[in-house]
Amino acid sequence: MSNLLDIENLWVRFNTRNGVFDAVRGISFSLGQERLGIVGESGSGKSMTGRAILKLVRKPGMMTADRLDLEGQDLLGKSESQMRDVRGHRISMIMQDPKFSLNPVMRVGKQIAEALRLHADVSKAEARKRSIEMLQAVSIRDPERVYRMHPHEVSGGMGQRIMIAMMMIPNPKILIADEPTSALDVSVQMQVLEIMDKLVRERGMGLIFISHDLNLVSNFCDRVLIMYCGRIVETLKADKLHEAKHPYTRGLLNSLPRLEQPQDRLEVLVRDPAWRDEPSVSGLL
Amino acid sequence: MNGIDLQDLNVWFGDYEERVDAVKSATFSVPEGGSFGLVGESGSGKSTILRAITGLASDWSGRMDVLGKPLGKTRDRQFYRQVQMVFQDPYASLHPRHSVDAVLSETLQLHGFSDVDARISKLLDDVGLGSTFRFRYPHQLSGGQRQRVAIARSLAAEPAILLLDEPTSALDVSVQAEILNLLTDLRAERNLTYLMVSHDLAVVGHICDHIAVMQHGEIVETLSVEDMRARKVKNAYTEHLLASI
Numbered sequence: 160m161s162n163l164l165d166i167e168n169l170w171v172r173f174n175t176r177n178g179v180f181d182a183v184r185g186i187s188f189s190l191g192q193e194r195l196g197i198v199g200e201s202g203s204g205k206s207m208t209g210r211a212i213l214k215l216v217r218k219p220g221m222m223t224a225d226r227l228d229l230e231g232q233d234l235l236g237k238s239e240s241q242m243r244d245v246r247g248h249r250i251s252m253i254m255q256d257p258k259f260s261l262n263p264v265m266r267v268g269k270q271i272a273e274a275l276r277l278h279a280d281v282s283k284a285e286a287r288k289r290s291i292e293m294l295q296a297v298s299i300r301d302p303e304r305v306y307r308m309h310p311h312e313v314s315g316g317m318g319q320r321i322m323i324a325m326m327m328i329p330n331p332k333i334l335i336a337d338e339p340t341s342a343l344d345v346s347v348q349m350q351v352l353e354i355m356d357k358l359v360r361e362r363g364m365g366l367i368f369i370s371h372d373l374n375l376v377s378n379f380c381d382r383v384l385i386m387y388c389g390r391i392v393e394t395l396k397a398d399k400l401h402e403a404k405h406p407y408t409r410g411l412l413n414s415l416p417r418l419e420q421p422q423d424r425l426e427v428l429v430r431d432p433a434w435r436d437e438p439s440v441s442g443l444l
Numbered sequence: 445m446n447g448i449d450l451q452d453l454n455v456w457f458g459d460y461e462e463r464v465d466a467v468k469s470a471t472f473s474v475p476e477g478g479s480f481g482l483v484g485e486s487g488s489g490k491s492t493i494l495r496a497i498t499g500l501a502s503d504w505s506g507r508m509d510v511l512g513k514p515l516g517k518t519r520d521r522q523f524y525r526q527v528q529m530v531f532q533d534p535y536a537s538l539h540p541r542h543s544v545d546a547v548l549s550e551t552l553q554l555h556g557f558s559d560v561d562a563r564i565s566k567l568l569d570d571v572g573l574g575s576t577f578r579f580r581y582p583h584q585l586s587g588g589q590r591q592r593v594a595i596a597r598s599l600a601a602e603p604a605i606l607l608l609d610e611p612t613s614a615l616d617v618s619v620q621a622e623i624l625n626l627l628t629d630l631r632a633e634r635n636l637t638y639l640m641v642s643h644d645l646a647v648v649g650h651i652c653d654h655i656a657v658m659q660h661g662e663i664v665e666t667l668s669v670e671d672m673r674a675r676k677v678k679n680a681y682t683e684h685l686l687a688s689i
Contacts, residue, residue: 200616201587315486344485345643345688371616414621416650418673418686424625425650428618 162444163333163365164190164212167226171207171389174219182207182220184389188442190333194359194366195442196376196397199386200411205369208386209335212367213246230332248278251326253355255338257318261310268294268306271325278329293324297354316347320354327358334359335367340375352379373400373411382442385411390439407434447605447637448474448497449509455489455496456503466492468661469506474654476511476604479631479638481648483685484658490641494607497639498529511604525555528598532610534590538582544568544593545578551600567596572626588619595626599634608640612647624650645685649673657682 171183183204188195199205207216214234216222227234229249237245246252254260262270271293272286281289287306294302297320310318319339326334336355340348356379359366370376376383377400385393385408393405403409410428455467467489474480482490495501497508499519508515511526531537538547548567552560565575571592582590591611598606611627612620624647631638642648648655649669656666657679665679677683 200618345645346485346684349688373617411617414618416621416624416646418646418649421649421669421673424628425621427621427625 162189162191162228163230165226165228165443166212166224167443169208169211169224169227170222171204171211171216172221172223174221181389183211184439186386186389186391186439186442188384188391188394189444190365190367191444192363192365193382194356194368194380196368196370196380196383197386198370198373198376198383198411200371202388203386204389205371205386206337207389209252209337209367209369212335213250213252214242215246215252244278247274247326247331248329249331250333250335251329251331252335252337253319253322253326253339256342257315257322258310258342260322261318263310265309266306267308267310267313267321271306271321271328274325275328289328290324293328294321296327296358297321297324298350299324314347315343316351319343319351323351323355323358327362330362331364333365333367335369337369338371339368341370341372348375373408374415384442388435390435390437391442392434392437392440394440394442405434406431445476445512446473446509447476447478447511448480448639449507450493451507451509453493453496453506453508454504455492455501457501466501466661467496467504470656470658470663472656472663472666474637474639476637477631477635478654479640479652481652481655482639482641482658483643483645483648483655485643488658489661490658491609494529494609494639494641497607498527499523521555525601526603527605527607528601528603529607529609530591530594530598530611533614534587534594535582535614537594538590540582543579543581544573544585547593547597548600551597555601557600563600567600570599570630571596572622586619587615588622591615591619591623592626595623595630599630602634603636605637605639608638610642611640613642613644620647627651645672657685 167187168185169183170185173180173182197205197208210216211222224235268290271290275281275286275289291302291306294305299305299320340351343351368376368380377397380397383395383397384391387407393403393408395403413426414428416425451471453467453470456463456465458464470493482493484490492501496504545564548564549560552563557563568575568577573592612623615623630636640651649672652669654668655672656663659681665682675686
């Protein structure tokens with residue numbers, strides 16, 4: 160088994176007053192030791208896919224799949240308490256806004272040390288030492304000082320680097336990053352992504368990068384899945400993004416204003432109802 | 445005559461030790477019918493300039509002229525007929541329990557129009573929604589449709605100047621394209637003056653003729669979009685911004 164993750168026929172459903180709403184409709188993909196991008200617009204089911212991998216779909220949502228394997232080991236049959244060993248320890252997740260993911264009344268260093276001590280049997284002193292090393296690894300200049308700070312004292316970019324440190328310290332095999340930089344300024348985005356990219360590479364991890372930004376994803380991933388209405392409409396090598404064939408992908412690419420090529424009017428994406436019903440493309444390796 | 449003329453504008457919040465200078469001696473002008481963009485990171489003071497013009501930030505010094513008239517402490521009704529603002533988040537800027545019809549008719553009545561009914565239909569047509577949307581509530585609309593309603597509301601007073609505060613950053617790229625096209629068309633039809641704030645250089649480059657780059661409350665560089673496209677920039681921070689897209 161060389162794949163880190165194999166998912167077959169994944170569905171996420173919600174019961175609503177107007178019947179069942181399918182957020183994710185039978186998608187299959189796998190993750191090797193690579194950086195996989197999942198791109199789509201809001202409501203395309205990309206975040207739900209990320210959450211479903213960790214079985215974090217909250218009730219009344221329902222998640223079903225034919226197969227959900229982590230390094231060949233079945234996750235579907237695992238109980239909640241067994242899942243707690245997987246979450247953070249083997250698969251961890253970075254959310255969009257560090258402001259909502261950090262505990263506001265706990266010093267950031269403690270939070271990082273806690274993440275480590277939950278999953279590894281280390282002493283407090285050792286956890287502190289490794290947390291400071293980890294802060295250094297995410298390019299925080301004065302880690303001793305930052306260790307003692309509270310989340311409200313750090314900027315958005317630094318907060319997200321702290322989140323990366325916290326998620327990386329238990330040494331997981333897979334990192335799921337759900338729009339990790341959308342809440343950050345453009346000038347900080349690149350820096351945060353580069354740090355994340357470097358750590359993922361050095362540790363030979365798998366990365367699932369969820370974003371609405373096609374160009375960003377193509378710069379940072381090896382392979383891209385494009386989702387529309389809960390299905391995968393196209394899978395591509397990231398460097399071949401501009402050879403995309405599906406009209407939806409093409410439409411998304413063309414609707415972006417470009418600084419270098421001014422145009423009077425932007426191309427508007429015309430949605431074909433048939434895309435909704437097309438079978439999902441497999442992203443299996 | 446210039447649409448907007450700012451001379452040495454300072455805006456601050458708080459007093460004494462708490463004082464934060466959000467905008468420091470900003471000077472630029474937007475010709476009538478022109479389109480000017482403000483770019484910079486969050487906290488650089490770009491939205492604060494818009495808020496100072498509309499009177500939402502009360503502590504300021506310097507000189508602000510709108511359509512040749514200097515602005516004082518308060519704004520009169522005449523001002524709001526000329527200057528309107530579109531906000532970033534269409535989910536937050538519409539009252540959840542007011543229908544589109546209520547939102548627009550209230551605005552029209554406030555500005556003293558009498559033919560409210562005909563004007564609502566016209567406004568909805570102008571922003572590409574059509575009368576079928578007239579009695580819907582915000583939760584029945586998508587993000588792009590909501591932003592169209594917000595734009596219709598700002599157009600209700602028949603303003604000469606629109607202040608756009610990140611009008612598309614909460615929207616998907618395909619919807620962003622629709623809204624940007626709408627803004628381009630409206631400006632051509634009505635000879636509007638735009639002052640737009642965005643963190644996205646490509647969006648600003650698409651809509652605006654001139655841009656000002658802000659950092660830490662100061663305008664570090666003002667340049668034309670052609671110069672930006674040709675990367676003819678003088679300031680290191682502008683280069684840094686251009687490099688990151």
